[in-house]
Amino acid sequence: MRHFFDPDGIMVIGASSNPEKIGYVVLESLKNSYRGRICPINPKGGEILGLKVYESMEDAPQCDMAVIVLPASKVPDAVERFGRHGGKAAVVISGGFKELGGKGAEYEDEMVRKAREYGVRIIGPNCIGVLDTTTGVDTFFQPRYAMLRPEKGSVSIVTQSGAVGIIALESLAKSGVGIDKFISYGNKADVNEIDALRYLMDDDATKVIGMYIEGLDRGREFLDVLRDVSKKKPVVVIKAGMTAHGARAAKSHTGSLASDGRVFIGALRQHGAIVADDLENFLDLLNFLSLQGLPEGGRTIMVTNGAGPCVLTADWIGRSPVVRLGHLSYETRKRIEEKLPDFVNVDNPVDLTGSATPEWYDKALDEIEKDDTIDVIIAALTLQDEGLSGSWEELLNILPGRKKPLLALASGGPFTEKVSLELQRAGIPVIPFPRRVVATIEKAVEYRRWLEKQSI
Amino acid sequence: MRHFFDPDGIMVIGASSNPEKIGYVVLESLKNSYRGRICPINPKGGEILGLKVYESMEDAPQCDMAVIVLPASKVPDAVERFGRHGGKAAVVISGGFKELGGKGAEYEDEMVRKAREYGVRIIGPNCIGVLDTTTGVDTFFQPRYAMLRPEKGSVSIVTQSGAVGIIALESLAKSGVGIDKFISYGNKADVNEIDALRYLMDDDATKVIGMYIEGLDRGREFLDVLRDVSKKKPVVVIKAGMTAHGARAAKSHTGSLASDGRVFIGALRQHGAIVADDLENFLDLLNFLSLQGLPEGGRTIMVTNGAGPCVLTADWIGRSPVVRLGHLSYETRKRIEEKLPDFVNVDNPVDLTGSATPEWYDKALDEIEKDDTIDVIIAALTLQDEGLSGSWEELLNILPGRKKPLLALASGGPFTEKVSLELQRAGIPVIPFPRRVVATIEKAVEYRRWLEKQSI
Numbered sequence: 001m002r003h004f005f006d007p008d009g010i011m012v013i014g015a016s017s018n019p020e021k022i023g024y025v026v027l028e029s030l031k032n033s034y035r036g037r038i039c040p041i042n043p044k045g046g047e048i049l050g051l052k053v054y055e056s057m058e059d060a061p062q063c064d065m066a067v068i069v070l071p072a073s074k075v076p077d078a079v080e081r082f083g084r085h086g087g088k089a090a091v092v093i094s095g096g097f098k099e100l101g102g103k104g105a106e107y108e109d110e111m112v113r114k115a116r117e118y119g120v121r122i123i124g125p126n127c128i129g130v131l132d133t134t135t136g137v138d139t140f141f142q143p144r145y146a147m148l149r150p151e152k153g154s155v156s157i158v159t160q161s162g163a164v165g166i167i168a169l170e171s172l173a174k175s176g177v178g179i180d181k182f183i184s185y186g187n188k189a190d191v192n193e194i195d196a197l198r199y200l201m202d203d204d205a206t207k208v209i210g211m212y213i214e215g216l217d218r219g220r221e222f223l224d225v226l227r228d229v230s231k232k233k234p235v236v237v238i239k240a241g242m243t244a245h246g247a248r249a250a251k252s253h254t255g256s257l258a259s260d261g262r263v264f265i266g267a268l269r270q271h272g273a274i275v276a277d278d279l280e281n282f283l284d285l286l287n288f289l290s291l292q293g294l295p296e297g298g299r300t301i302m303v304t305n306g307a308g309p310c311v312l313t314a315d316w317i318g319r320s321p322v323v324r325l326g327h328l329s330y331e332t333r334k335r336i337e338e339k340l341p342d343f344v345n346v347d348n349p350v351d352l353t354g355s356a357t358p359e360w361y362d363k364a365l366d367e368i369e370k371d372d373t374i375d376v377i378i379a380a381l382t383l384q385d386e387g388l389s390g391s392w393e394e395l396l397n398i399l400p401g402r403k404k405p406l407l408a409l410a411s412g413g414p415f416t417e418k419v420s421l422e423l424q425r426a427g428i429p430v431i432p433f434p435r436r437v438v439a440t441i442e443k444a445v446e447y448r449r450w451l452e453k454q455s456i
Numbered sequence: 457m458r459h460f461f462d463p464d465g466i467m468v469i470g471a472s473s474n475p476e477k478i479g480y481v482v483l484e485s486l487k488n489s490y491r492g493r494i495c496p497i498n499p500k501g502g503e504i505l506g507l508k509v510y511e512s513m514e515d516a517p518q519c520d521m522a523v524i525v526l527p528a529s530k531v532p533d534a535v536e537r538f539g540r541h542g543g544k545a546a547v548v549i550s551g552g553f554k555e556l557g558g559k560g561a562e563y564e565d566e567m568v569r570k571a572r573e574y575g576v577r578i579i580g581p582n583c584i585g586v587l588d589t590t591t592g593v594d595t596f597f598q599p600r601y602a603m604l605r606p607e608k609g610s611v612s613i614v615t616q617s618g619a620v621g622i623i624a625l626e627s628l629a630k631s632g633v634g635i636d637k638f639i640s641y642g643n644k645a646d647v648n649e650i651d652a653l654r655y656l657m658d659d660d661a662t663k664v665i666g667m668y669i670e671g672l673d674r675g676r677e678f679l680d681v682l683r684d685v686s687k688k689k690p691v692v693v694i695k696a697g698m699t700a701h702g703a704r705a706a707k708s709h710t711g712s713l714a715s716d717g718r719v720f721i722g723a724l725r726q727h728g729a730i731v732a733d734d735l736e737n738f739l740d741l742l743n744f745l746s747l748q749g750l751p752e753g754g755r756t757i758m759v760t761n762g763a764g765p766c767v768l769t770a771d772w773i774g775r776s777p778v779v780r781l782g783h784l785s786y787e788t789r790k791r792i793e794e795k796l797p798d799f800v801n802v803d804n805p806v807d808l809t810g811s812a813t814p815e816w817y818d819k820a821l822d823e824i825e826k827d828d829t830i831d832v833i834i835a836a837l838t839l840q841d842e843g844l845s846g847s848w849e850e851l852l853n854i855l856p857g858r859k860k861p862l863l864a865l866a867s868g869g870p871f872t873e874k875v876s877l878e879l880q881r882a883g884i885p886v887i888p889f890p891r892r893v894v895a896t897i898e899k900a901v902e903y904r905r906w907l908e909k910q911s912i
Contacts, residue, residue, distance in 0.1 A: 025842060053612060071813040095809065102797055148847035148869035160763025162810070163838045170840065170869040214767060240767040243774025245781050249767045249805060278891045279768060308617025311670060311705040312735060318699025325701050345555055353551065354618070382619045384626065386481060389602035413604035415627040435734045 003089035004123060005181060008036065009063030010252040011087070013078050014038030014070040014094075017048045020142040022093060024048065025071045032068070033136035039063055062086040067139045072190065073103075075125065078112040091117070091139050091273035092124035094115020098187050099126055111190045112189050127186025128162035131169070131435070133179055134205065139187035142166060143263060153178015154207035155286045158196040160185060161240070164212045168283060176424035177287045180205045195224050201229040208233045208284060209291045219264075223271045230272025231454055234289045234447055237273040238282040239265060246345040259382060272454075274447045277439055284440045288429045292405040294448040297375040299326035300441060302349035302409075303364050306382035309434055310349040313378065316438035323376075323441050332371040339363040349380065357387045358394035369403040376441050377402065379428075381410040383419050397428045405444070409437050457647070457655040459545035460579060461588040461637060461792045464492060465519030466576065467543070469534050469719040470526040471496030478549060478597040479525045481502065486523070491594035492782075495519055510609035515902045517692020523585065523595045529559075531581065532566040546571070547595050548580035554643050555582055564695060568645050583642025587625070589635055596618060610635015610663035611742045614652040616641060617696070620668045624739060631879035633743045636661045650678050657685040665691045666738060675720075679727045686728025687910055690693045690745045690903055693729040695721060706722065728910075730903045732893055740896045745886045748861040750904040755782035756897060758805035759820050759863075761812035762838035764864060766805040767889055769834065771896035779832075779897050785808035788827040795819045803837065810855040813843045814850035825859040832897050835884075837866040839875050844894040850874045861900070863892050 010030060016023030023042075030038050031049050039060040040053045047053060054060035066082050068075055068090055069076070075092055082090060097108040097255055103304045108125065115122045119357070122128060129139030133152040140147065147166060150173035157179065159165035165184045172179060183196050193213060200206045209229065216222050229235055241247040244260035268275050274289075276282035300323055302310045317323045325348050328336075333346045340360055345351040350368070352360045361379060368374055379399055383389055399406060408414055411432035420430040466486060473480030479498075480901055487492050487505050496509045497514040497823035503509060510516035514537070522538050531548055538546060543615075553564035564581065571578045579585060585595030589608040596603065604624060613635065615621035620639045626826045628635060637659070639652050649669060649821045656662045665685065672678050685691055698704040698717035716892035724731050730745075756779055762844055773779045783806050789802045796816055801807040806824070808816045817835060824830055835855055839845055855862060864879055866872055867888035876886040 014764025018841060020846060022842070096799065123865075135624075141842060142840040143842060143845060146871045147840040148844075148871075159764075161762070161767070163760075164764035164768070166762070166838060166840050167765065167867050171867060174869045194470075214764075238768075240764065240771060242771045245774035246767055246771030248781075249770035278772075279765075279889050280731065280891070302633070305618075306617070306619025306622070307705070308620035308668065308696065309623065309735075311617070311702055312694075314619070314703030315696060315698045316734075317680070318701035325704075327601035343552065347705075382622060384598040384603040384622050386476060386478070386597060386599060386602075389599060390476060411623050413626060413630045415602045415604075416626070433735050435736070 001122065001195060003064040004091065004130050005137060006135045006435050007063065007065035007089060007137065009058060009061060009065070010036065010039055010137070010230060011039045011060060011063045011066040011082070012033060013041045013057065013066050013068045013082065014047045015042045015048055015053060017046070021056055021224065024067060025141045026067050026093065026139055027051070028143070029138040029140050031174050032362045033138045037061065038265065057081050057085050066090045068092045069094055072107045073126070076107060076114050079120055079122070080114040080118055083114065084122040087120055089121050091129040092122055093127065093129055093141060095124045095126040097189070106189065108189050111199050112282045115190055119182055120348045122190035123183065124186045125189060126449045128165060128184040131179070131182035137308065148173045150179035151176065153180060153290060153439065154205065155179050155210060156181040156200050156203070156206040157210045157291045158183045158185070159212040160194055160214045160422055162186065163213055167279065168210065168212070171283050175287065176421045177290060193443050194218060194225055197229050201232060207233055208286055209233060210286045211235060211237045212240065213237060214240050215418070223267055226268070226273055227271040235273050236244050236282055236285045236289070237275055238276045238279060239240060239268065272450055274443050276443070280436050281439045281443070284431050284436050288407055288440050288444060291427050291429050294375040295405045295441060295445050296322040299373060299375045300324065300378060301328065301368055302372045302378045303352065303368065304349045304378055304380035305354055305385055305388060306380070307351045307353050310380050313380070313409065313434040313437060317433050320438055320442050322445050323438050326374045328368065329371055329373055334365045336364050354385050355387055358391055358398050360396040361395070365402060366399065372403060377406040378403055378437055379406060381408055383410055389415065397399065397423055399423065400427045407431055407437060407440065409434065428445055457577065457651060459520040460547065460586050461593060461756060463519065463521035463545060463590045465495065465517065465521070465591065466490060466593070467495045467497055467513060467519045467522040467524050467538070469497045469513065469524045469538065471498045471504055471509060473502070478866035480837050481597045481599050482523050482525060482549065482595055482609065483507070483595040484599070485596050489594045491592050493517065493519065493910045513537050513541050520544045522546045524548045525550055528581070528717060532570050534561060534569050534578055535578070536570040536574055539570070539576040543576055545577050547585040548578055549583065549585055549595065549597060551582040553581045562595060563647055564643065565646050571646055579639065580642045584621060584640040587635070602877045606627045606635035607632070608660065609636060609746060611635050611666060611697035611746045612637040612656050612659070612662040613639070613666045614639045614649055615668040616670045617668055623735065624666065628741050631743065633746060640730060648673070650681050653681050653685055657688060659660055663689055664742055665689060666742045667693045668696065669690060669693060670696050675751045679723055682724070682729055683727040692732055692738055692741045693724055694732045694735060694744070695724065728906055730899050732899070734862060736892050737895045737899065738885050740855065740892050741802045741899055744863055744896050744900060746884050748794070748863065748882050751832040751861045751897060751901050752904070754779040754897065754901045755829060755831045756780065756834060757782045757784065757824055759808065759824065759832045760805045760836035761808050761810055761841055762836070763807045765806055766836050769836070769865065769890040769893060772891050776894055776898050778901050779894050782830045784824065785827055785829055788823050791823045792820050810841050811843055814847055814854050817834060817851070818854040821854065821858060830860060833860055834893055835862060835863040835864045837864055839866055846873065852878055855879065857882045863887060863893060863896065865890065
């Protein structure tokens, strides 16, 4: 598996000089970030993007890894020759295999046989492949102008669907959530979610794992590995094909047979997975868990300069079986009241009013973080208000490093997005909507409870 | 009410030369967009932002409207003098009234007495006031660098909470959803949600109304007006203070007593309101209803170049009591299959695969829109893929103007956001996540069913 992320040399088998072809874009993606040897292979030879093109694999220097973008019928042979030439890991981007049935399924079986025979591991086919922000491996055929690449970070993603992977990766990148590794495994002819999970379990750079799953073939084995990994680091799962409708769509997509939704979700939870409610919740959890610790419980306090969003948040707290409105101790309240103007309303939310400056948040948080009755803090920020917009930089010092997990609730336009990005970089997860904030806390608390049960 | 949106002249009572003061920012907001006469009032006189400052109201030319940013204790007298000088409508931005109780409540009562005596209508206090994209009235104390103003459009918003109003307005502005009028009424000492709703009912520029409500004082009357309005145009409501937790937070926020959540929601729905599930759903509905017609039913077809997000969407369809997976007729399927390559999978979703170009969408949509078994179309777009990213402009001609309501599902980074904005401007609502797409369709269909019942 290591050769997929940190290979000594990468071949692009089926490289193209036509910028509209996948065989060009993949080469461009690699050239933009991979610092090792890149060897484009194309019988026509010549030069693409300033790189010497080899007419055959055998002419090229040995490489650990290959990205294969040939038509399905030509892939089995390419895998054999790549293996004979010392290759160890191949990402097969091309489609036209098992997902089409018929001849395609035959090509896939033959490719796997060749791979086993010549000792090549395969990711794909029918996938977008691998990204590693440390080594710069980037096999995406999505051009950079159309798809933002993430900064380095501690979240790794494993996905059956390339399209969902792209949404996840780019949404996180846009919000400033850093990524370590990304694996899109498509038809999983060889490497599957179990291999990926096992590899990431011992990968120190990965702190949080996110998985999109449609179907599983070896459920029992997966659950066992899942439990082992979940004891070490959080695994956030989004499971598609949960309802009969979804299962049908999944079947025609990746040929996966989805098991009964609720039973399966129950099993995932029992084995430690944090099962996301939806795609937003999946992204928010990866964000939160990569930056903040797990709350000891669900008692939540809100601090705000605009109470409306907190009323909506309180509604979602009221609907949650896990998250609760925290009640500050009498002493904490008194101390906050002493430090702040009379019209500040110290309840839940602590309503600093529209006049609030970052300093007011600081004073309130200094007291709140010492209060044993509180497990999590929501800093609700109307960043558009002059009191915050004029001195938002101070928030970068005031919000991070609190003794309790803290997340910010803020949404708006370009200015709010700019400030949110800076807050993220300072270690504060920013979540734009009330429901999503509460769902994030809920799942994080549930995971902590699961962990506590394991150590009994 | 008209004088709030199209006044002949606006006074800013309490104008300030200090850019950190509300009395400055409000003046700046008006100066940037209002094309009528602006008269800053401040005993110090002089000039602010190039505008002559009048030392007293009486020195200034008569104005229909005033924005008052004085301390609460001084507001009743200002309202009297403004009324005596011919003023008709005052937006009171200042806080420090009923929401604080005690003296504040007395100021508010006195202000209302004066307003009635001298024939002045009041919006506020404790609010952010009014925006009208036709006349340029803009009383916001959120500076422009921190808060994007919306383009002209057909959505009008009425909100009790300024902070929620800001989120709504800026989120819509950022997505390219146009606004006509905005009213933040805060403590609603005089103008309340009933007045606002009545006014917008007969306002031709307003096609869709969005309301954020915490509590209602005259519930029966509100429901009657709501029914009348809902027969003419959709009213999307987000109700806060739904749970006991939320209700408590609402009480300390605007002093509103929230009624029992479920009963109240039931009554709202019976009277035609489209009750949003959450803030995202509220925004998505305003977006969709301002651009597309109401679906005749819930039978939905997905067309995609990346099936993963459609599997998630199918799951949400499976959970909806209203939205269903449509089944294309045999004839439609056959015609699509004839026009497109073999590997295209014509099911639901119609999976055009990662190779799809806008032209493929065009061919599929030409057939789908003629099929009587389908009510709504979801165009799921992985815009990051070369097939779409390279010729995305064609989508602007291909997606709009279809015979059935159509919405796009797309999410990603800056490129996707840029294309989404252009699609919005071309009349295609773009919604970023599967759950939200299905929730939008669900509520739109429910509203249509309500309308149909009214005409029986």
